[in-house]
Amino acid sequence: MTLHIILLLIGSLFISFSNEEKANDEEVSLTSLSYRAEKFNYYVKDMYNCLGEEELSFNCFYNGVKAFESLKNKRKHINDSLLVVIDFSVESDKNRFFLINLNTHEVIYKKRVAHGRRSGDIIPTRFSNVHGSKMSSLGAYICGRMYDGKYKNSVKLKGQEYSNNLAYDRGVVIHAADYTTEEYLQKNGRLGRSYGCPALPHKDYKEISEKIKEGTVLFIYQKDHRYLHKSRLLKERNYLKNFY
Numbered sequence: 001m002t003l004h005i006i007l008l009l010i011g012s013l014f015i016s017f018s019n020e021e022k023a024n025d026e027e028v029s030l031t032s033l034s035y036r037a038e039k040f041n042y043y044v045k046d047m048y049n050c051l052g053e054e055e056l057s058f059n060c061f062y063n064g065v066k067a068f069e070s071l072k073n074k075r076k077h078i079n080d081s082l083l084v085v086i087d088f089s090v091e092s093d094k095n096r097f098f099l100i101n102l103n104t105h106e107v108i109y110k111k112r113v114a115h116g117r118r119s120g121d122i123i124p125t126r127f128s129n130v131h132g133s134k135m136s137s138l139g140a141y142i143c144g145r146m147y148d149g150k151y152k153n154s155v156k157l158k159g160q161e162y163s164n165n166l167a168y169d170r171g172v173v174i175h176a177a178d179y180t181t182e183e184y185l186q187k188n189g190r191l192g193r194s195y196g197c198p199a200l201p202h203k204d205y206k207e208i209s210e211k212i213k214e215g216t217v218l219f220i221y222q223k224d225h226r227y228l229h230k231s232r233l234l235k236e237r238n239y240l241k242n243f244y
Contacts, residue, residue, distance in 0.1 A: 036240045040069075043243075050105035055095045060087040063234060064219035067140035068102075070233040071160060071217055073241040078142060079215040086113055086198055088124045088136065088222040092191040097200060099208060109208055111200050114180050117193035124222065129159075129166050134195045136220065137164035137172065138227045143216045144168070146209060151175035153209050157218065163227055164220075172196045174212070176205040 044065050048058055064085035071078055081103045087096040097113035100106070115124040116136040128135035141164060144156030154175040159167035177199040178184060179192020198220065200208065212218070232238060 033236060033240060036243050037236055040240060040243050047102070047105050051100065051107055053098065053107045053110070055110060056085070056098050056107065057087055057089065059223070060085050060089065060219075060221040061098075061100075063221055063228070064217075066239040067160075067219045067231075067233040068217045069239040069243060070235075070241075071140060071142070073238060076142065076160075077215060078217050079212075082108075082212065082216045084143075084212055084216060084218040086218070086220045088115055088119075088138075088220060091122045092193075093122070093185055097198070099212065108211070109204055111204070111208075112180055112185075112191060114177065114191055114194045114197070114199040116196040119193075119196075122190065127163070127222070127224065127227070128196075129162075129164055129170075131166065131170055136196055136198070137167055138220050138222055138224055139163040139231060140233055141167060141218045141220070143174070143212045143218055144214065146213045149173075151177065153206060155209050155213050161231055161233060163231070167196075170196060174198055174200065174209065174218075176200050176202045178202075 044062050048061050064083055068083050072080065081101060083100045083102055085098050085100065090096050092112065092115065095110040095112060097111040098107050099109040101108055116134050118134040119126050119136045124136055126135055127138050129137050137159065139159065139161035141157040141159050144158050146153055146155050148154070154173040157167050157172050157174065159165040175197060177192070177194065180199050180201045182201070185191055228234060
């Protein structure tokens with residue numbers, strides 16, 4: 001056997017071993033991702049059960065935690081113990097704002113919250129990231145600084161996704177409003193609507209705004225297939241990147 005043939009055989013064996021090793025590595029990587037996804041699901045279900053909050057839908061909470069973990073993995077400067085989820089898949093006269101302590105597994109506050117007037121009547125179904133749309137925007141935000149503008153103690157919102165990255169420039173903030181109060185609901189038979197801001201009742205607002213300002217993740221949910229499919233923060237490889 002000539003040296004040339006021997007070298008060809010050795011090269012062929014090396015390529016074969018390399019391909020097999022690469023395939024094994026890919027299998028391990030996929031298995032690892034699958035394993036982490038399974039553990040993540042158990043983790044979220046256990047936390048949801050511990051919350052014991054029937055008014056909070058599991059799907060809203062589940063996707064909110066996904067977005068929270070993705071932002072942590074992107075090394076965003078966030079509050080790692082608090083999460084706000086807003087469930088726009090239910091009626092506006094119901095509690096759909098939930099401030100959650102992820103460490104103690106408890107809902108600290110739950111409130112009614114208004115949506116944008118052009119997003120819909122009782123349940124919002126239309127969303128926009130466009131200036132002047134007067135619509136709400138889905139997805140994950142990070143709460144910014146507090147300031148006094150048209151509404152006292154408003155909290156800036158910094159959109160983190162394609163669906164809401166103009167929120168800061170649009171002036172979409174968290175603030176208290178008369179049209180979200182129990183009195184307004186009883187008088188009008190429905191909650192009022194905002195220009196796109198998630199507006200809260202005055203009761204407990206000062207305490208809530210102080211807690212969530214400067215770093216708390218806020219996630220606005222609706223069963224919107226386009227958003228749920230397109231959001232990068234809800235992709236497995238992003239929210240599972242450093243999850244154990």
